[in-house]
Amino acid sequence: MKSALFYxxxxxxxxxxxxxxxxxxxxEQTGDINFSIFFALAVTNFLLGFILSPQSNLEKTIKFLTxxxxxxxxxxxxVGYNYIIFVPQREIKIYLTINMVFKNILxxxxxxSGLIITELKKLKLKNYELTNELDKINSETMQNIKKAELxxxxxxxxxxxxLENAKLELNNLKNGKKHIENExxxxxxxxxxxxxxxxxxxxx
Numbered sequence: 001m002k003s004a005l006f007y008x009x010x011x012x013x014x015x016x017x018x019x020x021x022x023x024x025x026x027x028e029q030t031g032d033i034n035f036s037i038f039f040a041l042a043v044t045n046f047l048l049g050f051i052l053s054p055q056s057n058l059e060k061t062i063k064f065l066t067x068x069x070x071x072x073x074x075x076x077x078x079v080g081y082n083y084i085i086f087v088p089q090r091e092i093k094i095y096l097t098i099n100m101v102f103k104n105i106l107x108x109x110x111x112x113s114g115l116i117i118t119e120l121k122k123l124k125l126k127n128y129e130l131t132n133e134l135d136k137i138n139s140e141t142m143q144n145i146k147k148a149e150l151x152x153x154x155x156x157x158x159x160x161x162x163l164e165n166a167k168l169e170l171n172n173l174k175n176g177k178k179h180i181e182n183e184x185x186x187x188x189x190x191x192x193x194x195x196x197x198x199x200x201x202x203x204x
Contacts, residue, residue: 003056006052006056006061009048009051009052010052010064010065010068012048013045013048013049013052013065013068013107013108013111014068014071014072016041016044016045016048016107017041017045017068017072017104017107017108018072018075018076019041020037020038020041020103020104020107021076021079021080021084021100021103021104022084023037023041038103041107042106042107042110043110045107045108045110045111045114046110046111046113046114047114048111048114049065049110049111049112049113049114049115049118050114050115050117050118051114051118052111052114052115052118053114053115053118053119053122054118054122058115058119061115062112062115065108065111065112065115068108069104069105069108072104072108073101073104073105076097076100076101076104077097077101080096080097080100080101081093081094081097084100085097085100
């Protein structure tokens with residue numbers, strides 16, 4: 001369905017451009033056209049180009065529009081020169097045919113304009129969505145960084161607390177060792193005194 005609408009829109013643009021060769025009256029002396037009819041056709045082509053974008057990708061659409069543009073010009077030149085412009089003077093016929101070709105190009109330009117505006121709107125919307133997504137990611141990243149910093153701070157506090165406990169335990173062990181050494185020295189000294197006294201008593 002989407003593909004059918006795409007090709008139908010392309011045909012409508014091409015048809016309007018070719019129709020303009022017959023319904024916009026050319027002044028045989030000045031080459032001026034009926035502006036009100038031309039303007040209505042231009043607006044129609046603009047709208048068709050505007051709704052053409054969502055039906056296919058941009059590259060494919062531009063490719064088809066370009067093919068239709070060249071096809072329209074190739075049709076307009078012989079048809080306009082031989083069947084639409086009824087003047088005997090060759091120079092005037094060439095001049096008016098060039099005007100018709102230029103008019104074809106302008107109408108296709110309106111279709112391109114509608115297409116490009118739609119693409120710009122899509123890009124703007126996509127950019128808005130990407131910006132929101134990026135802001136969301138940045139927000140989540142900042143929250144994760146803050147959580148990581150908090151965990152790191154808590155880990156440092158725990159590590160410092162464990163280090164202080166270890167130092168305290170080490171000091172306690174050192175003090176206990178010193179106390180035991182002192183007691184052993186006192187015990188040895190006491191025993192040595194007892195032995196000396198015992199030897200003195202035996203020598204008497």
